[in-house]
Amino acid sequence: MLKDKMLWMKDSGNIRDEIRQCREEGRMISGLLPRAEEILSMEEGPEKESCARQLLLELENCPVDEAFPFEEPVEWEKLAAACEGNGIHLQIPEEELQDRIRGAWTGRASGCLLGVPVEGWSREKIRGYLEESGQYPLEGYIRSDTEREVREKYGVKDVDEGTAYDRQNICWINNMDTYPVDDDMNYTVLSLRVLERSGSNFTSEDVAQSWLFGLPAFHTCTAERVAYRNLMHGILPPESGILANPFREWIGAQIRVDFYGYIAAGNPALAAQMACRDAVVAQTKNGVYAAMYIAALIASAPVLPKPSGWVEEAMKQIPRNCRLYAALKELLDSWKKGASWEELLEAIHGKYEESNSFDWCLAIPNALIVTACVLCFGTDYSQAVIHAVLAGFDTDCNGATVGSVVGIALGCGGIDSRWTEPVKQIICSSVNSYTRLSVEEVTERTIAVMKKL
Template identity: 45%
Template sequence: MENILKDVRLEYVSRACHLDTELLQSAQEGKRVDDSLKKRAGEISARRGEEQAEADALFLCEELRRRPVEASFPYREPETPEEIMAMFPGSAPPVFTERQLYDRILGAWLGRAAGCLLGQPVESWDRERILGFLKASGNYPIAGYLSSDVDEDVRKRYDVKDEPGAYGNKKVSWVNNITCAPEDDDMNYTVMGLGILENYGKDFTPMDVAEYLTLNVPVFMTCTAERIAYKNILNGILPPRSASYGNPYREWLGAQIRVDAYAYVNPGNPRAAAAMAVRDASVTHTKNGIYGAAFCAALIAESAVCQNAREAIDRALAYVPGGSRLYEALTEFLKLCDSTGEPEEMIRWIHGRYDEKNLHDWCHVIPNDMIICLALLYGGEDFSRVIGLAVEAGFDTDCNGATAGSAFGMMYGTAAIPEKWTKPLNGKLMTRIGCLGRTEFTSLADRCVKLAGK
């Protein structure tokens, strides 16, 4: 087995490696990033790997954090959980029969797992490579899971590999390499949310999230913002500062992939789901990173009671601060979708504004939330098309496939998810969260139903 500790695993705890991301993030937050700062950042990054370079990088990150937002910045973005939640509208939770509740929640778990598995093998591929592989393997538009069992010339042309896998999996999670839903951070975090609720109750605090994270999630099973926050917590830098201290990934999508369980136990109650999402997200993210978490939690919770995706999306937007960059971007995008019949045109529009080959754009909440909305809007009642679009669009494929699949499953239930997507999962998920190992989706759904009834 190849040892990737130094070259891969430690990269996202190194501030010197990603100072370019910090400069982009700070500028997008309305802070002045001048040429002298860029020069200093370049000099520090050139010394990456040196102990002093890490100290200098952290000093620069903190200098940027303390800089005021320019007076001309057109957005108003609350940062504390209390300020964000104070803007939420009220919601009255509906009444479900236990059978209805179980079917919606199980559908959400299965939809999330299927969307995640579909996107996992091509996570980090750019769209050109994804589409090329899909067409060469006869799976475009996407009609089923992706397989590495393709002609040798296709394998060579698109650098298809079976090893090593991610997140402790021995092999890459092509459908021909799995025996259940494989371990992945998107699925681990959903189990983590359930564990937080069971251990601390629905009124859990950010400190509870920090404790559960560091007790139950191996550090290298986290990525980007979570890994930096984890490091901060171990060094005694606790929430809320754990989210901002030397953390250039604070508006990436890590928080929004942690919120599904909060929606599962609050179906039709977006206010409660979004409030839980905000408290969780504030441990690792700030501003739009938190808003994305609130939006996704509200979207999935609303999906339990809405008639279609557009209704759920519109209602979920009420939980995103109206003066934020995320709100402006999504409302502009949705308006364009109203007059555009073809998803491909809107995918090109996203790619024209965000560069998936730039790590910051690739993982930022804004383009990825656009893709989630696009998949649900244009996929409609066709599960295959929903998760297919989420992956065909590029950017963070497994995260977007998982969230779109989760919302679909919550809206339409298990019967709307074709067997070709559920059968390869064999009813089980692999996760090391809570030392579960292989656990059944029916058991996870039962646990959520029990919490939803409290």
């Protein structure tokens, strides 16, 4: 039924996520908690939804406790002032440009395809399935054509009629002949659309307009779907990313902004600034900072020699006293002291529960997984994307993001043929007029945008 597909649109269903979000932000909400329980226990119907809507607005506007140890600005001027500085401003040599940009697109699409079929699985389930189906250690895309007993044990199917992206085949490699339509690719393509139509001085409203003209509503999720609803009611950015939106620090903006890192390669400050303009359509605070960080990380990767340098440059583009910065610094310090991949991953899983949907989609733990992969495997595309997926949490998002970072760092020539030969090199999306683009075409169009900056 259509009603069953209207996820994240029911205000009463978003109350518990809003409570958790407010606690993350340090808001003083204790006085509203009894009313929250009363509303949750009401009979389903318009009155319950009306009360829930009012409660969400009150919760998100509660003051932040003075004892909250972080300062997390939202206005651009204050946000920029809270960051360390402009950082590097370098250029990719002209003779390397095409290979680097092709590597970015190919890397993202391949990392996404690797992670899509196990999205929502725990790392234990992923490991168990791979072992019992004879695919561990993981060396390439994941297959579903294994023994019936194994398929039944792990709930493996080849078709899902409820899939949101106009594809019913689940993205096991034996089911696919091109890169799949997926939100992780939709938004990268959508950014190309924004830049081609509005130029590098695009506004947040230009991004919002591209969503409404170019992207089906049901191809958005969580924060983006709430923002889409807000936009259709005339609520413009940045309010569109905040109003009744308990998912405002989730991963959505972090997966939307890779293209800005591509076109601002060598200039992480510019990449972060463009990412911020996009991010505020559906996110705020650390949801926005994560987007800025990822765009800057991608922009740093092709012009600096060491993965640790990419991370350090990207961290300059987010506020120094925010939760994301603190988490990244702790991880980076641990890595510098000799922590292994396994130790870094255990630390992330020790603080965040992938079985909890809020943690699973939250920007910070997923940004940490991306960063750990970059630090430990940033010179080896295959190992980087494989570990991004084996880590659990948001597997397709993290596989795609890590793929972008390492893909642009190494160039397409540094991506093993095991990731390119099994599928036609076509980027598929549900973005209007941008539905099927060859990797060659999307690379050339990206470079054309770069040269207009």
